[in-house]
Amino acid sequence: MRTPVMAGNWKMYKTPEETAGFFARFLEQVGNPADREIVICPPFVNIPAAVAATSGSVVRIGGQNLYWKTEGAFTGEVSGPMLRAAGCTHVIVGHSERRQYFSETDETVLARTRAALEAGLTPIVCVGETLEARESGETASVLTRQFQDGIAPLETAQFGQIVIAYEPVWAIGTGRTATPAIAAEAHVTLRRLAASRFGTDPADRVRILYGGSVKPDNIQTLMAEKEIDGVLVGGASLDPVSFATITNA
Numbered sequence: 106m107r108t109p110v111m112a113g114n115w116k117m118y119k120t121p122e123e124t125a126g127f128f129a130r131f132l133e134q135v136g137n138p139a140d141r142e143i144v145i146c147p148p149f150v151n152i153p154a155a156v157a158a159t160s161g162s163v164v165r166i167g168g169q170n171l172y173w174k175t176e177g178a179f180t181g182e183v184s185g186p187m188l189r190a191a192g193c194t195h196v197i198v199g200h201s202e203r204r205q206y207f208s209e210t211d212e213t214v215l216a217r218t219r220a221a222l223e224a225g226l227t228p229i230v231c232v233g234e235t236l237e238a239r240e241s242g243e244t245a246s247v248l249t250r251q252f253q254d255g256i257a258p259l260e261t262a263q264f265g266q267i268v269i270a271y272e273p274v275w276a277i278g279t280g281r282t283a284t285p286a287i288a289a290e291a292h293v294t295l296r297r298l299a300a301s302r303f304g305t306d307p308a309d310r311v312r313i314l315y316g317g318s319v320k321p322d323n324i325q326t327l328m329a330e331k332e333i334d335g336v337l338v339g340g341a342s343l344d345p346v347s348f349a350t351i352t353n354a
Contacts, residue, residue, distance in 0.1 A: 110335035111352040113342025121154035128158035134349035156192030167195030173216035185224025211254035236275035276317030292332035321350040
């Protein structure tokens with residue numbers, strides 16, 4: 106059985122004070138479940154507050170990005186060892202907003218993934234197609250390219266330490282959600298790619314999350330799909346009641 110991962114990506118929202126307030130309410134509602142992983146990725150400046158607020162709980166804290174160098178003259182960047190030292194266990198890599206607004210490529214996704222693993226972090230590696238690609242019937246080809254260039258070069262042992270998140274770009278922040286069947290189809294494609302490159306057992310073990318306008322009112326139908334191993338939630342993770350409902354699904 107694959108342990109579900111219920112992850113929240115706060116993007117550029119909340120202050121440290123708001124972060125502490127969120128967890129005061131959130132932790133009351135989720136308790137300490139042992140049958141799922143709960144990960145929240147706040148902005149960098151909120152990581153210390155998040156780590157302090159979740160001390161002693163099962164909730165894990167992650168970064169939203171990292172640079173592939175451990176240190177150097179890279180103004181504005183944050184390294185894997187820095188995130189690890191701050192108390193992070195996870196980090197998001199290759200989110201569609203990073204690809205769209207900050208020139209992220211499959212090659213830099215690979216570099217960041219390797220850097221995360223070297224720092225002892227679990228990378229949540231994001232893939233997904235645009236609306237244009239979806240309507241052109243190119244979803245499988247886009248996922249294949251992103252997998253082959255951004256994930257396949259990993260060693261088998263490294264692959265066993267990552268989490269993959271399928272995030273159709275057309276469903277992120279738009280209110281449009283891929284149907285459970287559409288999401289499951291993409292997950293099957295990714296698992297087949299994994300099996301072809303790394304073998305059946307590693308492919309069966311890798312967790313593949315769905316992200317894209319996940320809300321309390323659609324979480325049950327999404328999680329009912331056997332190919333969906335959890336979710337990467339954006340806006341709905343900002344509200345403690347909303348995200349607790351999702352993680353408790």
